[in-house]
Amino acid sequence: MATPPSALLDVQGLDFGHPGQPLLFRQWTATLAPGLSWVVGGEGRGKTTLLQLLAGRLVPASGRLRLDGVALQEDPQAYRDRTFLAWPQDPAHDATPACELVARVASRCPHFDHPALPGHVQGLGLDDHWHKP
Numbered sequence: 008m009a010t011p012p013s014a015l016l017d018v019q020g021l022d023f024g025h026p027g028q029p030l031l032f033r034q035w036t037a038t039l040a041p042g043l044s045w046v047v048g049g050e051g052r053g054k055t056t057l058l059q060l061l062a063g064r065l066v067p068a069s070g071r072l073r074l075d076g077v078a079l080q081e082d083p084q085a086y087r088d089r090t091f092l093a094w095p096q097d098p099a100h101d102a103t104p105a106c107e108l109v110a111r112v113a114s115r116c117p118h119f120d121h122p123a124l125p126g127h128v129q130g131l132g133l134d135d136h137w138h139k140p
Contacts, residue, residue, distance in 0.1 A: 015041045016061065021070035023060055031056055035070070041118060043127055062092040091115070102140045105133065 016039040024030035031053040046054045059065040061072065063079050063086050072079040072086070079086040091112045113119040128137055 015039055015075055017071075017073045018061070019071045019073075021060065021072070022068040023056065023065065023070075024068065025056070030068075032060075032067075042120075058092060062090040063087040064092065088115075104138050104140055106137050 016037075018035065018037045021032050021035040022030055023032045046057060048054050056065065060067055061074075063072070063083060066079075074086055074089050077085045077089060091108075093108050109124070113121065113124075128134060
């Protein structure tokens with residue numbers, strides 16, 4: 008099995024603001040290694056917008072996003088093919104159990120760490136919700 012990359016997602020100088028609004032992100036830079044990352048913050052602070060940007064659903068005003076060696080700006084479809092964003096407002100996800108959504112991700116990710124999954128589910132307190140839509 009191939010060794011996973013040390014940096015799965017690399018974001019450099021990201022600028023983004025919704026039309027008519029101040030920038031939510033100004034020259035934001037981050038490097039995320041494979042594994043679990045947690046986005047946290049108060050209401051209206053940009054968490055959902057950030058996730059949409061990282062998934063390639065929104066395009067930044069400037070900056071560079073590279074996921075698993077593929078740059079969003081160079082090959083948007085290949086970049087998006089490497090992402091998964093369960094959109095709560097999407098009716099298709101309303102009836103899909105969380106365990107099934109994760110199974111879909113796992114089937115597309117060659118480095119998915121199946122043995123670590125139960126620990127993440129338990130650690131995030133999802134045991135009682137794992138089979139719920």
